[in-house]
Amino acid sequence: MNRLTVRAAHLYDEMFFQFQTTYEMDAITKDTEAAKPFTFKEFGDALLEFFSSLKLAIFLMITLAILSTVGTVIQQGERPEVYIKEYGESAYWWFVKLGFIDIYHTWYFSTILVLLCINSLTCFNQRFPAIWRSIRQDKVNVTAQFIQNLKRSATVDLAAERGTVTEDIALAFAERGYRVLVNKGDAETTLYATKGIMGRIAAHVAHLSVTVIVIGGILGNVIGFRDFGVCLEGETYHIPQGNFDLHVDKFWIDYYDNGAVKSYNSTLTVIENGESKLTKTITVNDPLVYKGIWFYQSSYGDSWDRVEKARVVVRDKTTDKVVGEAILDWKKEAVLKDLGLKLLLTDFVADFGFDAKDRRVYSKTVEHENPAIKLAITEREQTLTAPWIFYNYPDLFDIQGSKYKFELTGYLAKKFTGLQIAKDPGVLLVWIGSTLLVVGVTLSAVIYHRRVWAKVVPGRQGVTVYVGGTAYKGQIDFDREFDRFTERLKARGNYTV
Amino acid sequence: MFRSLFLFDVTFWLYLAAMGLYFGYIIASRKALQPAVAGHPAGTTAEEGSWADTLGLLATWVTFFGLIVNGMALGTRAYERMQISGTFAPWSNQFEAMAYVSFAIIAGYLLLELKYGIKAIGAFVVSIGFIAMGAASLLPYRYQTAEPLVPALNSYWIYIHVSITLTSYAAFAMAGGLGVMYLLKERAERRGMAATSVYATFPSLEKIDELGYKAIMVGFPLLAFGTILGAMWANYAWGGYWSWDPKETWALIVWLIYGAYIHARMNRGWEGHRAAVYQIFGLLMVVFCFWGVNFLLSGLHAYA
Numbered sequence: 001m002n003r004l005t006v007r008a009a010h011l012y013d014e015m016f017f018q019f020q021t022t023y024e025m026d027a028i029t030k031d032t033e034a035a036k037p038f039t040f041k042e043f044g045d046a047l048l049e050f051f052s053s054l055k056l057a058i059f060l061m062i063t064l065a066i067l068s069t070v071g072t073v074i075q076q077g078e079r080p081e082v083y084i085k086e087y088g089e090s091a092y093w094w095f096v097k098l099g100f101i102d103i104y105h106t107w108y109f110s111t112i113l114v115l116l117c118i119n120s121l122t123c124f125n126q127r128f129p130a131i132w133r134s135i136r137q138d139k140v141n142v143t144a145q146f147i148q149n150l151k152r153s154a155t156v157d158l159a160a161e162r163g164t165v166t167e168d169i170a171l172a173f174a175e176r177g178y179r180v181l182v183n184k185g186d187a188e189t190t191l192y193a194t195k196g197i198m199g200r201i202a203a204h205v206a207h208l209s210v211t212v213i214v215i216g217g218i219l220g221n222v223i224g225f226r227d228f229g230v231c232l233e234g235e236t237y238h239i240p241q242g243n244f245d246l247h248v249d250k251f252w253i254d255y256y257d258n259g260a261v262k263s264y265n266s267t268l269t270v271i272e273n274g275e276s277k278l279t280k281t282i283t284v285n286d287p288l289v290y291k292g293i294w295f296y297q298s299s300y301g302d303s304w305d306r307v308e309k310a311r312v313v314v315r316d317k318t319t320d321k322v323v324g325e326a327i328l329d330w331k332k333e334a335v336l337k338d339l340g341l342k343l344l345l346t347d348f349v350a351d352f353g354f355d356a357k358d359r360r361v362y363s364k365t366v367e368h369e370n371p372a373i374k375l376a377i378t379e380r381e382q383t384l385t386a387p388w389i390f391y392n393y394p395d396l397f398d399i400q401g402s403k404y405k406f407e408l409t410g411y412l413a414k415k416f417t418g419l420q421i422a423k424d425p426g427v428l429l430v431w432i433g434s435t436l437l438v439v440g441v442t443l444s445a446v447i448y449h450r451r452v453w454a455k456v457v458p459g460r461q462g463v464t465v466y467v468g469g470t471a472y473k474g475q476i477d478f479d480r481e482f483d484r485f486t487e488r489l490k491a492r493g494n495y496t497v
Numbered sequence: 498m499f500r501s502l503f504l505f506d507v508t509f510w511l512y513l514a515a516m517g518l519y520f521g522y523i524i525a526s527r528k529a530l531q532p533a534v535a536g537h538p539a540g541t542t543a544e545e546g547s548w549a550d551t552l553g554l555l556a557t558w559v560t561f562f563g564l565i566v567n568g569m570a571l572g573t574r575a576y577e578r579m580q581i582s583g584t585f586a587p588w589s590n591q592f593e594a595m596a597y598v599s600f601a602i603i604a605g606y607l608l609l610e611l612k613y614g615i616k617a618i619g620a621f622v623v624s625i626g627f628i629a630m631g632a633a634s635l636l637p638y639r640y641q642t643a644e645p646l647v648p649a650l651n652s653y654w655i656y657i658h659v660s661i662t663l664t665s666y667a668a669f670a671m672a673g674g675l676g677v678m679y680l681l682k683e684r685a686e687r688r689g690m691a692a693t694s695v696y697a698t699f700p701s702l703e704k705i706d707e708l709g710y711k712a713i714m715v716g717f718p719l720l721a722f723g724t725i726l727g728a729m730w731a732n733y734a735w736g737g738y739w740s741w742d743p744k745e746t747w748a749l750i751v752w753l754i755y756g757a758y759i760h761a762r763m764n765r766g767w768e769g770h771r772a773a774v775y776q777i778f779g780l781l782m783v784v785f786c787f788w789g790v791n792f793l794l795s796g797l798h799a800y801a
Contacts, residue, residue, distance in 0.1 A: 054760055054763055061753045069750055073794075217739070260645050261647065262645065284649050285733050296735070420737075427732065427738060434725040437721055438718065442722070445717060446714075473714075
């Protein structure tokens with residue numbers, strides 16, 4: 001309650017100090033709560049006051065900062081093994097329970113964001129009208145007591161006429177860009193000068209922008225999508241979200257002279273209803289956009305289910321001597337006439353795995369850990385079985401009915417281009433909100449709201465000037481301005497600040 | 498091959514000298530002030546031609562010269578980058594970024610001195626600029642050279658996103674330096690030695706506090722702008738404007754921390770001591786965002 005008495009003078013000016021005195025007002029509301037029965041309106045006001053309070057704003061921002069920190073310290077969206085290896089089994093159990101492995105999408109993280117929106121919106125609702133009103137109807141008439149109680153004030157006796165002094169003061173502030181209002185009474189004149197209300201308005205623009213950004217984010221999450229596509233040169237892919245097809249014409253990498261990668265490039269063509277609509281070469285910083293769907297050059301790598309070429313060495317079973325070699329193209333029959341062989345490369349897996357249930361061969365990972373090709377062998381016009389030949393384990397299986405052994409000694413993997421495919425209809429709102437945020441925050445940081453009152457009354461020498469003022473922010477600059485003004489006022493003759 | 502490295506070296510030594518001169522200035526000012534009348538405003542009684550004045554003047558000029566050399570070093574580096582990869586942003590790796598931050602800190606400080614004429618602040622703020630430059634020169638040589646940009650960085654966004662974000666770091670660094678200064682002055686006042694000891698030339702607590710706040714009011718919008726530019730870049734390069742990558746998350750964390758500070762200041766209790774402590778805490782968070790994230794956390798920003 002101490003602060004309340006100290007600040008009593010400021011409370012007098014409730015219209016402007018409302019923002020700063022939230023706590024004091026809170027205290028008053030609480031006192032009356034116990035005494036009187038609660039009306040619905042009072043409850044509503046208390047609720048609004050709570051949601052618009054500074055305390056809540058600070059609490060929410062700090063909480064959001066702490067939760068975000070947790071999300072950067074603990075890796076997000078990893079496989080369970082990664083967490084168990086680093087933190088142990090029980091810690092992982094807690095992480096899952098608390099949502100720490102995907103903290104930015106937990107209910108409590110979203111709740112904090114929504115509360116932050118409610119907080120800034122109610123703040124706007126509670127405080128903005130007063131600021132807006134003050135643009136038109138400011139408090140001009142104040143008492144000398146009020147002026148003396150302001151943060152900065154001075155009293156100067158001057159041997160001059162009221163009219164000239166008033167005019168000089170008005171001019172001095174007008175020259176500094178203040179808006180000056182003069183109220184001339186019978187015995188005394190009151191001046192009011194103000195500048196920089198824009199800064200206060202800008203702060204509220206920034207408050208509103210937070211909600212705009214969050215709505216944009218939600219919109220993107222709800223009706224947008226983000227996919228990842230592994231695409232091969234020469235293939236066409238259907239994009240169901242846009243009902244068109246995407247043909248990958250080419251993928252290649254450019255290098256600097258020193259061998260470092262300069263850029264990854266994919267040439268893509270959009271095909272709609274059988275017609276080519278658009279061809280573009282995308283790079284990491286230059287996506288293709290069609291019908292609101294963005295295609296990004298995201299990654300590349302060696303394909304895990306096909307190769308361009310494979311080299312197969314043929315040995316004689318009995319002598320173990322190399323009798324022939326063939327470079328096989330993908331799914332193209334190669335003929336080795338003198339051996340009476342026809343070879344066809346039909347399949348490839350990068351990391352051999354066998355699904356016993358479906359009796360199916362598949363690649364366990366995308367890494368080239370245990371590469372193998374399936375080779376259809378025709379020997380002397382007789383079709384033999386098509387065995388899997390392993391790069392790491394030559395000579396694993398004996399091929400029945402054949403004179404030869406086959407070894408996979410090398411292959412050229414087919415490169416894939418990794419495309420990120422995304423549509424985000426909320427992005428425009430996010431940019432609008434961001435622009436408002438930057439403009440609002442910048443203006444409110446640069447423009448300080450300042451108000452000065454002066455009262456010219458008859459005095460001993462001629463007139464006495466009571467002058468005082470406050471700055472909402474940027475006290476140090478205001479102090480300098482105010483000091484310079486009062487010094488010159490005292491020196492007389494030159495009022496120009 | 499890298500002429501800029503020599504200039505960065507010279508910058509380092511000039512900032513070291515400037516820092517020493519500013520400390521010399523506040524120590525010399527103490528002597529000049531000792532016979533001063535009690536209660537006389539600080540900083541106005543230094544005798545003409547005294548050591549303090551000479552040192553103060555020298556400090557300012559050496560700092561200014563350091564800034565020029567720092568600028569030349571960055572300019573030379575920009576030219577070298579142009580030769581190597583056709584992009585010139587002289588803040589394309591950790592070393593260059595730190596050299597740029599020290600440039601921004603020193604430039605900011607000189608503007609402050611020009612406007613308010615308080616040299617004692619130099620001892621703290623120039624020190625931080627020097628530390629940034631010093632830490633940069635401690636990086637291994639392979640971090641200091643200008644390697645060609647990786648594809649993700651090869652974009653015009655690097656010019657504006659990186660420079661603006663780094664400038665905001667510089668502003669927060671200044672606020673942190675002022676926070677340290679505030680606490681020292683406050684302690685001196687508590688012990689009753691504020692007028693006679695080296696603290697004599699320090700501005701009033703209120704002024705230090707207000708300047709710290711102003712520095713944050715410069716950094717806060719810049720960080721917002723820089724982060725949003727980063728989001729726009731990400732929307733072109735990474736397939737989405739926000740991916741919760743550690744670096745962008747930390748930029749958000751830092752921004753929220755200062756946002757809380759700005760809101761807390763609406764209430765009187767958060768001026769002065771608490772604000773000074775918070776400014777130092779904020780600076781530590783910025784240092785983590787700038788350094789810690791690159792070296793300790795993995796993510797999309799791991800370019801250095």
